[in-house]
Amino acid sequence: MFDGIRRRVVCVWFPRLASDRVLRAHPIDGPFALTLQEKNANRLYCLNIQAERQGLHRGMPYSDARAFCPTLHSRPADLDADRKFLHVLRRWATRYCPWVGLEGEDGLVLDITGAAHLFAGEAPMLADMRRRLARAGLAARIGLADTRGAAWALAHHGEGQAEAGRPLDALAGLPVAALRLDDKTVTALQRLGLRSIGDLERVARAPLARRFGPGLLVRLDQALGRQSEQISPLAEPPHYGVRMTLPEPIGLQDDVLAGTARLLDRLCLRLKAQEVGARVLCLTLRRVDQEARTVELRLARPLHDPHRILPLFRRGVTDVEAGFGIDQIRLEATRVEPLPVEQLSHVASRGKDRVDDLISRLGTRIGLENIQRFLPADSHIPERGFLIAPAACSDPDGAWCSPRPRPLRLFPPEPIDGEGPRPPERFRWRRMSLCTTRATGPERIAPEWWLEDAGWRSGVRDYWQAETRQGRRLWLFYTPQNPGWFVQGEFA
Structure with a gap:
């Protein structure tokens, strides 16, 4: 409750998230499935509706699926891409409310308390969600209730919405699996004749707790609103970009570098706070005629020291044509890597830093990928005892170990x-x-x-x-x- 307002939660489940993501970019007319290697076997991971109508199902061996459906199209699953796509959908869902979290690997949960009136009510809001997702080519099932557990149950086992204050009326006829229980518990309840949530609610609680433990009753109470369940929205990823709008246009190289130095100080403070360092920096100079000139700086090592980064921009800034003047400067770290705080020592040497800075300066002229170093390889064959790697993407920490001397x-x-x-x-x-x-x-x-x-x-x-x-x-x-x-x- 928030000041007398009843809490309302929406759960959006994407039953075919992975296959829908692929088919949006590469449409296929016919049965389609994504495959995943599991326990030394290639199995179906996600299917479209045409493949399901052919009798195929998730977890089925791929060889059996091709025997049942010779016209099946398939591709390997990309779990990382699926996770990134779900994060994109989470960001999209913030158009309805600010509190949006992930529900497993294929769903979203939204706390729309106090936000439905912006869409003329709950029903128009859900209709707008369905219309936009269908237009994007995504199959979705949506549940609305007072609790997260009830919304999840309705989305997965009975799409619809529960009336405010009466979740049991909407959940009574749903199977016990709608309480987010493990398969073993669901099977044991069904053997006892407890097949629906209504059956479970009518049974004495003490025998259930003794036989199945407190987890079963916790899930039941969460769904019916007797026990609270939090919705934790994901924090927005940090943005490593700063900009400066100038009251008067500038055109001198020293003035541009002075403005870049001020932006670098602000950006590096943000990088240090997150314990990351910049690997790629993009300096955008907007001219008075609204055209922009970009200077990209690629570093050999992640850095958040403005005094070491600023001199590396000089060459790129020199080549920029200022035209009638520059009125805005923007600096963004487009690629960052972890750079945790390290303990300093009075015997620490700055030799490695000087080498990294030299590689960065040379890289701005000829490209970092063209600066290479030899690294030891685990092979006793002379020709294979080394490998060549870009100096900016490797660290010369390995020792050249050989029981006998080798020629130079x-x-x-x-x-x-x-x-x-x-x-x-x-x-x-x-x-x-x-x-x-x-x-x-x-x-x-x-x-x-x-x-x-x-x-x-x-x-x-x-x-x-x-x-x-x-x-x-x-x-x-x-x-x-x-x-x-x-x-x-x-x-x-």
């Missing part, structure tokens, strides 16, 4: 003359005559049998470190299964 320069194997398992005393390599003075080895490396590699079809390799009289330190290997000598690397 590595190249494809080059054949040389030699016989026997010992390195040759004299050989020619790249038009040079070389004499071996000392050889260390062998280190036997076997191919990775689970990967197909044409270069290792000769079998195992015995690697040697060979020092030559001419000053070359080479990495040689011998293939005993297919006799031959090769040079694959050179030490510094």
Whole structure:
């Protein structure tokens, strides 16, 4: 109750949310289903109405479904996209009331107390919801009652609305499953002959509590309004954008940077409060002629330090044509990442920060994706002992661990003359005559049998470190299964 106003709750259930989302973008005329991998089996996850009319149902193995319905169209389910779509619908539902929350993975719950008069009553409000959702291609079932539990029951098991103050009249004929009970409890109640909520209400409460625990009665009391149940609306995601409207147009680079600095201070305070850092910043400069110029800054690491970010904008601002002047500046962090507070130490080094700033400055010129670094890979094969990754999306924390030294320069194997398992005393390599003075080895490396590699079809390799009289330190290997000598690397 709010000042004598009876609480009214709406529950909107989308029985085919996932399939409706896909069919809105890619319409298909005929049976359609989304599939999901569950327990090593591909099963139906969500179906449209045509597939249900063919006798298919959720949880059915996909192979059986294709046998029953050869014309079935299918796609893999995307649970993350379904969750994001439900959040979009939650935001849309705030047009009816400010208190909107999620009801499971396929529904919404709205507290419309005191808001129905804005739509000329409850019935016109529900009709407007149904009309708009149908126009969007979404199947929805709506329940209205005094409590959240009753509204959920009506939406899932008997679409309609309950008269204010009399929820039992609308719920009495609904099955006990409408109380949001688990399947085991529902089956046990049905075996006792308690098939409807009305039957359950007429039975003594003490035996039910002893046999099924307090949860059953709590659900019953929540549905009938004897026990309150909260509706927690989701908080709006933080918006990382600030802007400044100027009383007089500006056009000098220093003036634009001064305005950007003021906006950066405000934005970074907001980022620090949420313990996040900006990875992509968008600076929009609106000119007097209403045209806008955008400067995008991509950072190598998440930052919320305005003193480190501001100098990186200078190059982009220099290239902007101000025209007759700029009268509005807007700054937004379009991509953020977690940046929790860290304990500072008197021995902390700023070397890593300087490297990150250097990568950011170079990235504004040639693109962050073009600045790459070598990272260690878990493989004993020399050619696969490293990988190349963008420096801005990787961290050089891993150590290069190898039981034997590896050459600084590595190249494809080059054949040389030699016989026997010992390195040759004299050989020619790249038009040079070389004499071996000392050889260390062998280190036997076997191919990775689970990967197909044409270069290792000769079998195992015995690697040697060979020092030559001419000053070359080479990495040689011998293939005993297919006799031959090769040079694959050179030490510094």
